């Protein structure tokens with residue numbers, strides 16, 4: 187029998203957030219994948235539907251309209267952009283372009299579950315640095331974990347699944363202390379949800395440090411998770427490498443059109459993000475009033491650090507009609523969704539004692 191390369195067998199499985207189980211008489215809510223609960227804006231859906239009429243044609247491989255729109259929005263030249271099928275794909279592309287066997291990739295843990303998958307798939311070695319008790323990156327420990335073999339550091343801000351975001355000052359300090367032949371990826375999937383003093387200004391970091399790579403996505407704030415489109419902002423040579431290793435014609439015409447239309451409808455979409463942030467605040471207030479605590483959420487999700495009680499908590503949430511995302515033995519991530527879902531979760535918390 188032909189065998190895959192040994193590291194392929196080591197790739198951990200991706201556990202997707204499950205859809206809710208039906209509960210008779212109960213409206214159910216999917217809070218397990220950090221999706222945007224709002225349906226597409228009619229203008230975006232109309233543009234995407236129109237693009238579908240050309241599905242017999244390959245998409246624009248150069249993503250011209252999308253790069254032009256992003257270039258205007260971000261005030262960076264188009265040669266510093268690389269689009270792909272979600273920002274997850276850009277992580278794969280980056281590792282394919284810059285890492286091989288024996289190379290190390292430093293990242294926080296628990297963090298985004300795609301990291302160890304992509305690192306292992308690239309044949310590289312992941313170096314996991316535990317987050318602090320309040321779910322934050324331990325940047326001092328991450329800096330200390332960088333060795334001669336390190337090619338990439340992944341920073342996830344806000345951190346999925348624990349919630350807190352890095353400040354600009356601490357991130358800039360970290361980048362300044364890392365060798366300039368190490369790529370520092372700033373995964374900003376939840377950028378638009380951040381409401382804190384001194385938030386990371388990724389473009390400013392990139393101006394000062396060409397080894398910084400910003401990863402952004404249309405999946406969360408812009409509500410296009412099902413269409414698969416994200417992008418990197420980087421130095422031109424890094425963006426060029428990311429485009430070189432990408433699968434040809436990856437980002438569909440529908441996704442490109444919907445992304446461009448979303449940028450044109452940004453005011454309405456960001457108003458929805460504001461509403462979700464308001465819902466996040468309401469959820470945190472309810473959690474606190476019920477006597478529970480969560481790390482400071484800066485994305486569209488909250489984290490319950492529950493250890494072995496994670497599976498039970500998720501089962502009780504399912505009984506309340508809420509699909510959440512348990513991480514066995516660690517905790518439960520709950521996305522911010524519909525107001526009724528917030529109320530349901532808070533009611534559930536009010537009925538049970540918080541973990542000691």
Ligand SMILES: *Cc1c(COP(=O)(O)O)cnc(C)c1O
Pocket residue numbers: 220271272273274275298342346373375402403404405406411414415416
């Ligand atoms: C959701 C998410 C992404 C983006 O996913 P795509 O849908 O592939 O764009 C990237 N990083 C983190 C940390 C995420 O949570």
